[in-house]
Amino acid sequence: MKLKRTNLFLAAIISSAGTLYAQETPNFDPPTQNPEPGKCWVKCITPDEFEDVTETVVTEPAYTKLTTTPATFKTVEEEVLIKEASKKLVYVPAVYETQDIPYISKEKTTNLDIVPASFGDDSKEFETYPKVGRWEYRMLEDCPSANKEDCMVACFVEYPAQNQTVPLKTLAKDAYTTDVPVAEEGKSYTKKVVKTPARMDEVEIPAEYATIKRKVVDQPAKTEEETVPEVTKTVTRTVLVKKGGITTWEEVDCGLVGGANLLPILYEYNSARLTPDSKRIIDENLLSLMKNKPGLRIEIMSHTDARGNDDYNMSLSQQRAQSVVNYLAGKGIKRNRLEAKGYGESRLKNRCGNGVECSEAQHQQNRRTEFRIIQ
Structure with a gap:
């Protein structure tokens, strides 16, 4: 693994008292020497693009079956x-x-x-998922710098190809x-x-x-022929159609950068199913953003209040976050631009932990879904 010190991934151009401050300004095309104050850009690394290919193979060939009448x-x-x-x-x-x-x-x-008829055994191997590699970023523990971005490391990780062997039958005679x-x-x-x-x-x-x-x-005596049809199987494999890794910049609302953004959707009790109102809110807040900014990647974060079993709350929050990802994917957003993460009751916004009496409104503050822009 090769370590690399990185600059800030989120670049904000802010004008104050006639002075321009920026930690890493985007390379605009065409270049802009005097960007407008208050504008924010997100540095994005384009992901690999894949395509599912469906192929039909013959697992058992057609053959002739004979019967005789004496x-x-x-x-x-x-x-x-x-x-x-x-x-x-x-x-x-x-x-x-x-x-x-x-x-x-x-x-x-x-x-x-x-x-x-006599048969032989054979097999055919298919590459169901290609060999890929990508840069993965993480923060070093015990960072001595006040600026956590100084301790960010980039690792290039390769994932081997995945194969599937399909057994076949061949007609020997x-x-x-x-x-x-x-x-x-x-x-x-x-x-x-x-x-x-x-x-x-x-x-x-x-x-x-x-x-x-x-x-x-x-x-x-006579012979009657019967044709036994072939047996086929459909194999779906994923192929790499476009290599990612290209750096792009997307202009976004500055209010979306730097932390989690509340997604004001409500779930039914003890359920991860999205209501029609929740889908409308997702369309207005996330779907339009993802379609207008094709380089962005978003993490969906779901939380519960402290009531109930801790493990169950963690599982329920993961299901709720995944339901948002599934909905966006169904609307045409590629899954490699989306991540679902459930936090259960591990990130409460107030004192309403296990055993603490709180009002329903206070518990409601903890039952929330958020999103944030990620690399």
């Missing part, structure tokens, strides 16, 4: 010849021999087996099918054929038939 069969009947027609001789009958005749009782086909052959089935029937015909008188022997049953393919 082949169906139907049974048909068929008439087949089991004995041929012939002639018989009166004296010498015909001689027959038996033969086995094969036939296909069930045709062959092909079924399909599904091999499902899509689903597919493999053929599963189904063999045909065969049977046989017997058939008698004439080996030696009859001789002499011929007698007609009619043919004989039989009915057989066999299974044939009715509907062949």
Whole structure:
């Protein structure tokens, strides 16, 4: 850390009896050699400007899902010849021999087996907040000088980048099918054929038939496809769009410099919610100031009276100060120009501490919200 002695950050140009006094006069553009008496300027260091970027990434890819319907069969009947027609001789009958005749009782086909899609694991790292650095100012303890500004130190502090790793799934191999052959089935029937015909008188022997049953393919196997859509995730990350650190001067009302300024807003009992009247007061006192003076930074300070639990009062005051910051941010004021600080009952303006009986008006003096211009 490098220490640096600083001059006053608030420069007031005051004219008295024709003499001009100033501890650090602003560098005006164009330069002004004779500023008006009673004018005050605040030295401001422009902050870094950031922007939230939203990006959509695919965490699971789209893929194809397959289903198969196996082949169906139907049974048909068929008439087949089991004995041929012939002639018989009166004296010498015909001689027959038996033969086995094969036939296909069930045709062959092909079924399909599904091999499902396979996936791999992957990840992607995003920078959710960039590496930044800024000057931070603080006052040295036990300052020997009557002028506290002589003991102010400036430290350049770097904050590392912040990252986020998002797990991803990748499609290693899509689903597919493999053929599963189904063999045909065969049977046989017997058939008698004439080996030696009859001789002499011929007698007609009619043919004989039989009915057989066999299974044939009715509907062949088929595949149906279903597309499973991809799965996405939205990642929001903050990027630095403009580097700050430039010194600017803002002219302000001298009544606003040098200490806390009362912001006359009232809260509902035991609540940090802003009432419509409170919002109107903020608009008139702070919102217009912040919009007209884009280089200013403001600290909102909220206080409670001493009644109730100390820790609870500290928490409630922080919530109330934060509600003012949130309201201003909702009106377009950047949050890096605002700070919320709750002091609870630690900065009472009168004697009304714990256990001291006071009127409601005296307690009301302590229940206050203030603001002050900061670097």
